[in-house]
Amino acid sequence: MSEFVPKPLRYNEGGNVHMDFHGAANTTIDFIVDRFGIEAMHEIFRKVGEDVYQDLRRHLMAGDRDELVRHWRHFFDREAGDYDIAVSDDEVVLTVRRCPAWHHVLEIAGRVSPHFCDQTIVTNAAMAEGTPFAIETVVTGPGACRQVIRRRA
């Protein structure tokens, strides 16, 4: 019997990684918040969660949280993040001890936007909106967070 091979992720990048994009994201966040306000920045992140990550949303909508877990593993591995993921029947907990994005920005820019982690908080919430799941994102320290997928009550 052949082993089950899951379909590739919708976005399944390989090759090298350009970490400096996180610096451009940090600059962008400061720019948008300074000129247009935090709500405009959040609206852009909601668009990312709803439109760019439509495929992850479709999986969540169908009751499948595994695709998001695969997405987390793929991209945190690519960027050498220090993390683990605990999966149980009730919840999935992603514990990020060292966020590669946050720490790279600190290294190259010396300062991380106070709104930098909103990209995770708001994008996660938007991805899960209207699905059977909620994703709670809690910043637990500088460049560290916990992201929890739970079935809505």
Add this chain to the structure above:
Amino acid sequence: MIPSDHFTRFYNEVFKFLESQGEAALESYFLEISKNQEKHILDLIREKGFEGMLEYWSVIRDEENCDLDLGYDEDRFEIRMHLCPSLTKVQDNDAQTWGRYCDHCAGWIGPIMDKTGYHLVYDVIDRTKPQCRMQVFKDEAKAREAEKDVRLLMGWPGHPVKQG
């Protein structure tokens, strides 16, 4: 974390928002990104000229997995992008591609060339195709001459493309 691999798709959403706020908002953002990029490239250009450009874009070629040729001679630095990973990702996207996505490259590079005394000629060729040709000249007259041979010339803040 929005993965660095997905930055361009985030960028694409930022551009759509800024376009809705008007052209001045977009130009202001290009200048902000240009300023951000200065820390990676400005000293290289000031200290090493074309060789510094070669160093910077060689790293970009490798880290961003670009299919491009680059090089320089006495007069001119040139990049021929055969397959741009940035536009390719934005087009391989469940969100809609912003039609002027390619404008951002000249948008941030142009101000840096102005600041360092070089003359940029940026031919996007076709905004729907992930290929372009960038030339940087020491001599302004040679840049203006090269502009006659482009298909879709890009401008940047403070340097609009002359119509007609």
